[in-house]
Structure formats: C-alpha cells, structure tokens
Amino acid sequence: MDIENTSELRLLIECARGGSLTAASKVMGITPAAASAMLKKLEARLGVRLVERSTRALRLTAAGERLRDYAQRALELLEEGVALVSDGGEAGDGGAKSRGAAALRGRIRISASSDLTRRVVLPLLDEFIDRHPGVELHLNVGDLLQDVVRDEVDLALRYGELADSRLVARRLYDGRRLLVASPDYLKRHGHPTHPDELTQHECIRFKIGDRLERDWRFWRQDALQAAPVEIAVSGRRSADDGGIAHQWALEGRGLTYKSELDVRGSLASGALVNVLPDWVGKPMPLHALMPSHRFLPQRVKSLVDHLADRLGRQPRRG
Numbered sequence: 001m002d003i004e005n006t007s008e009l010r011l012l013i014e015c016a017r018g019g020s021l022t023a024a025s026k027v028m029g030i031t032p033a034a035a036s037a038m039l040k041k042l043e044a045r046l047g048v049r050l051v052e053r054s055t056r057a058l059r060l061t062a063a064g065e066r067l068r069d070y071a072q073r074a075l076e077l078l079e080e081g082v083a084l085v086s087d088g089g090e091a092g093d094g095g096a097k098s099r100g101a102a103a104l105r106g107r108i109r110i111s112a113s114s115d116l117t118r119r120v121v122l123p124l125l126d127e128f129i130d131r132h133p134g135v136e137l138h139l140n141v142g143d144l145l146q147d148v149v150r151d152e153v154d155l156a157l158r159y160g161e162l163a164d165s166r167l168v169a170r171r172l173y174d175g176r177r178l179l180v181a182s183p184d185y186l187k188r189h190g191h192p193t194h195p196d197e198l199t200q201h202e203c204i205r206f207k208i209g210d211r212l213e214r215d216w217r218f219w220r221q222d223a224l225q226a227a228p229v230e231i232a233v234s235g236r237r238s239a240d241d242g243g244i245a246h247q248w249a250l251e252g253r254g255l256t257y258k259s260e261l262d263v264r265g266s267l268a269s270g271a272l273v274n275v276l277p278d279w280v281g282k283p284m285p286l287h288a289l290m291p292s293h294r295f296l297p298q299r300v301k302s303l304v305d306h307l308a309d310r311l312g313r314q315p316r317r318g
Contacts, residue, residue, distance in 0.1 A: 212238055
C-alpha cells in the first residue's frame with residue numbers, strides 16, 4: 001500500500017472514531033457514497049472484512065481494529081516526519097534540530113501509577129505539552145500494571161526492576177521506599193526507632209495484582225550491602241492505589257511504605273515525616289517502558305528525554 005492510499009486508512013480511522021460512514025465522510029469531506037466505495041475497495045484489495053455494517057451503526061471487525069491501530073501509528077509518524085522536514089529545513093542546517101523539535105506532532109499514549117502521576121509527573125507533562133502544541137497526550141492513570149505491548153501503550157512509567165524482554169526500559173530516577181507517617185499519628189501512637197517496632201503499629205499496605213504485601217524490608221543507611229531487616233506487618237487498611245495509601249497516611253491513619261519520589265512533596269511540607277531516617281526501604285527505581293518491537297517516534301523520545309532531565313533534578317531523600 002503506497003502513500004497515495006493514505007485516505008483509505010484515514011477513512012478507516014474516522015469510521016472507528018465516529019461509528020458510521022456518514023460521520024466519517026463529513027470529516028473526510030467526501031460523500032457517504034464515496035466513503036462506502038472507498039471502504040469496499042480497501043476490503044477487496046486486502047481480501048478481508050474490516051467493518052460490520054448495520055442500519056444504525058458501523059463497528060470494526062477484529063481485523064479492522066488491528067489495521068486501524070497500525071494505520072493510526074503509521075499516519076502519526078508520517079505527519080511528524082513531514083512536519084520535521086518542513087520546519088527543520090535541509091539536513092545539516094545548524095538550526096534544523098531546534099526548529100524541528102518545536103514541530104513534534106501526534107498522539108502519545110501514556111500509562112502511569114496514580115500517586116506518581118498526580119504528585120510528580122502531571123506538571124512535567126504539562127510543561128511538555130506547552131512546549132509542543134502539536135502533541136496530544138492520552139493518559140491512563142492507575143496502579144494496575146498494563147500489558148504495554150497488548151494494550152498499545154506508547155510509554156509506561158513504572159517502579160521497580162523489570163525483566164520483560166519485549167520492552168525497552170530507560171531508568172529515569174533512582175530511589176528507595178521510605179517509611180512515612182503524619183506528625184499527628186506519631187504523636188498519638190509513638191515514634192518507632194527500629195523496624196522491629198512496626199509490629200506494634202497500624203501499617204497501611206499495598207495490594208499489587210492479587211498479592212497483598214505482608215513484609216517490609218529495611219537497610220541501615222550506613223550498611224546498604226548488608227542483609228536487610230524483614231518485618232511482617234499488619235493493619236486494618238490496604239489498597240491497590242498508592243494515592244489512597246498516601247492520603248490515609250496524611251490523615252494520620254497509619255504508617256505506610258512508599259517510594260520517596262511519591263512522598264517528597266509531603267515530606268518537604270512537613271505533612272509526612274520520614275519515620276526511620278537511619279533506615280531505607282527496598283530500591284524503587286522509576287523506568288520509562290516502551291515496546292521494543294515498535295518504531296519509537298521522535299515525540300516519544302523527546303518526552304522521555306524531558307522526564308529524565310526533570311526527574312534527574314529532583315532531590316533525593318533517605
């Protein structure tokens with residue numbers, strides 16, 4: 001399929017978006033009859049049905065959805081390439097890179113955890129959008145780990161060490177978990193000075209997937225290579241959303257074990273306290289994850305560079 005037929009791919013995308021040939025034809029600036037003929041021609045050439053038609057609506061078949069996803073990415077890349085060439089000038093032009101960078105275009109689909117997004121990443125995304133008005137962000141927020149390849153995510157921000165060979169990972173921030181609580185909680189229940197004392201406290205735990213955390217590990221700041229102290233913790237509150245655990249801690253409802261990047265703002269304001277300043281929790285590096293089998297658009301590369309630069313300036317606590 002050559003570039004002359006991109007209108008057929010655009011039609012398929014608009015059919016999925018609008019749910020009918022009439023809606024798609026209006027966007028394309030053609031008649032419904034012309035749109036129908038174009039779609040039938042595409043199906044005939046591919047030898048597969050792309051849409052299911054009814055008297056009221058139109059929906060894509062499994063094959064149509066698959067082609068739509070690839071067509072969307074292909075057209076976004078084409079649009080970005082044309083914009084970069086048009087705005088950047090000839091190769092070798094000293095100003096081409098800077099002018100082309102301002103012409104980034106297309107959609108970026110991002111997945112990130114809730115607390116990280118709201119307390120750290122959101123203003124960084126806003127900075128990027130303000131700098132690149134041609135970029136569109138689709139943000140999926142939640143602590144449920146998405147399948148980056150299957151769910152067609154361009155970029156996922158995730159904590160922890162990663163072993164999925166289908167992904168390319170770039171480390172954005174090195175941090176650890178910290179034990180935190182509100183001053184009010186510590187005033188009412190006492191301030192632990194050693195991890196062993198956590199068995200006497202209300203601990204707000206996380207549920208990751210189907211597994212509820214039952215043990216927290218700690219290392220002394222001056223002995224990070226030594227074996228950790230592992231403590232079995234319990235409490236009446238647990239959540240699969242880091243933002244909820246954070247909020248409960250702010251309300252004085254218990255101790256929680258959070259990435260220091262997520263809680264740095266609350267620590268700086270005094271709303272939360274680093275309960276065991278001589279100890280740190282398990283390593284919690286933040287990675288940018290991208291599917292290894294896809295071509296990586298410049299807009300995604302630029303966003304990852306932006307996040308790495310801005311997060312690299314964040315002060316580390318512990």
